[in-house]
Amino acid sequence: MPPKLIGPYRVMDTLGSGGVGTVYRALDRRTNDTVALKLLSAAPALDARAALRLAREYETLAELAHPNVVKVFDVGVFQGYPYLVMELIEGLTLRHYLDLRGSDIHSPSGSYSGPRLRALPLDDDDSDSWGEEADSDDGESPFNLAAFSEEEPSEDISLQAGTGPVRALADAADEPDTDGPPEPQVPAAPHADPKVQLVERRIQEARTDELNRPERMGRLKDAMLQVCEALAYIHGHGLVHRDLKPSNIMVDEDRQVRLMDFGLAKFLADDAGLTGDGRFVGTFRYMSPEQILGEPLDARADLYSLGVILYELLSGRPPFDAKTPSQLWQQVLEVEPAPVLAINLKGDPQLARVAHRLLRKELDDRYQTAEEVYEALAE
Numbered sequence: 210m211p212p213k214l215i216g217p218y219r220v221m222d223t224l225g226s227g228g229v230g231t232v233y234r235a236l237d238r239r240t241n242d243t244v245a246l247k248l249l250s251a252a253p254a255l256d257a258r259a260a261l262r263l264a265r266e267y268e269t270l271a272e273l274a275h276p277n278v279v280k281v282f283d284v285g286v287f288q289g290y291p292y293l294v295m296e297l298i299e300g301l302t303l304r305h306y307l308d309l310r311g312s313d314i315h316s317p318s319g320s321y322s323g324p325r326l327r328a329l330p331l332d333d334d335d336s337d338s339w340g341e342e343a344d345s346d347d348g349e350s351p352f353n354l355a356a357f358s359e360e361e362p363s364e365d366i367s368l369q370a371g372t373g374p375v376r377a378l379a380d381a382a383d384e385p386d387t388d389g390p391p392e393p394q395v396p397a398a399p400h401a402d403p404k405v406q407l408v409e410r411r412i413q414e415a416r417t418d419e420l421n422r423p424e425r426m427g428r429l430k431d432a433m434l435q436v437c438e439a440l441a442y443i444h445g446h447g448l449v450h451r452d453l454k455p456s457n458i459m460v461d462e463d464r465q466v467r468l469m470d471f472g473l474a475k476f477l478a479d480d481a482g483l484t485g486d487g488r489f490v491g492t493f494r495y496m497s498p499e500q501i502l503g504e505p506l507d508a509r510a511d512l513y514s515l516g517v518i519l520y521e522l523l524s525g526r527p528p529f530d531a532k533t534p535s536q537l538w539q540q541v542l543e544v545e546p547a548p549v550l551a552i553n554l555k556g557d558p559q560l561a562r563v564a565h566r567l568l569r570k571e572l573d574d575r576y577q578t579a580e581e582v583y584e585a586l587a588e
């Protein structure tokens with residue numbers, strides 16, 4: 210049962226839950242405004258020092274004002290747990306938005322005249338529930354979720370310190386061969402039976418045709434450009450998002466993209482009061498090599514995550530897929546992703562090029578700024 214009141218906010222309903230907490234639709238009883246309130250229930254209870262730090266963090270977030278960055282209104286502490294109050298976005302996460310069919314939304318960016326977007330039943334989204342998305346398509350939804358029935362998740366949101374990425378990598382049986390060039394990821398070998406091969410090919414073609422629908426591609430490109438604008442803005446303010454993934458990108462009814470949850474990963478990871486149990490914060494599938502290695506991060510770590518998102522949305526599968534986090538990290542550090550165009554033969558070559566450059570393991574080989582990515586996408 211969600212709490213009825215959180216500080217001055219009356220909880221109306223639950224919008225969704227993620228790795229670190231639950232997001233509620235809530236009413237600010239002082240102003241009657243409806244807001245989104247994220248209660249970080251997965252974080253350990255705050256002590257006074259951490260609460261103070263949360264308030265300071267809020268000062269930075271509250272100063273941000275950009276059309277593609279979600280507005281943060283308030284922070285507070287409820288029964289020892291921190292919460293964040295932000296603009297309520299009536300829209301969809303990026304992945305669900307791209308699943309909309311032509312009859313649901315018009316393209317290219319004209320006035321919206323289809324049914325209003327409505328939020329899906331939420332367990333959302335990224336990786337943690339990809340399989341479930343396909344299952345939740347009950348035939349009444351305007352979204353074709355089957356198009357994204359991708360692989361099972363390969364990651365979890367948090368790990369105890371002793372089993373953190375670097376440690377887990379060291380524990381992996383095979384010593385990584387760091388001298389040689391990264392191995393290319395090989396697409397799965399075709400089935401031996403030609404009939405099965407034919408069926409597999411047809412399924413794959415249908416899947417990629419779905420991905421390549423021109424109106425979907427138009428929306429994808431437009432959304433990516435807006436994400437670049439948001440990233441350029443927050444990077445310009447000295448912030449690194451650190452947990453960029455499709456569920457942290459929402460698109461509203463006017464096709465306006467909002468980047469959410471920036472700074473949260475760092476806040477959670479940095480504060481001893483919040484991370485006393487050694488919690489490792491972030492979503493593994495989208496983490497750059499340097500983040501996995503626990504190195505200092507700059508804007509280029511977010512650009513890598515953007516590359517993972519773009520790759521997935523172009524090819525219908527993640528660049529790296531593994532059964533365990535340590536296998537995933539090993540791939541991120543050592544293996545080249547299969548070319549997007551080998552998976553999606555009719556994919557957009559320009560966007561595929563951008564995705565691959567974003568996914569470069571060496572920071573200096575990637576685009577260096579979100580502005581550069583914007584230019585490359587807009588070409």
Ligand SMILES: Nc1ncnc2c1ncn2[C@@H]1O[C@H](COP(=O)(O)OP(=O)(O)OP(=O)(O)O)[C@@H](O)[C@H]1O
Nearest residue numbers: 224225226227228229230232245296297298333456
């Ligand atoms: N400001 C908002 N307005 C409307 N819906 C929101 C807002 N913020 C979050 N949501 C919804 O709540 C869901 C859960 O958000 P939350 O940030 O808790 O999870 P997440 O992004 O999936 O995971 P994580 O906690 O790892 O970032 C989102 O997927 C989104 O659908």
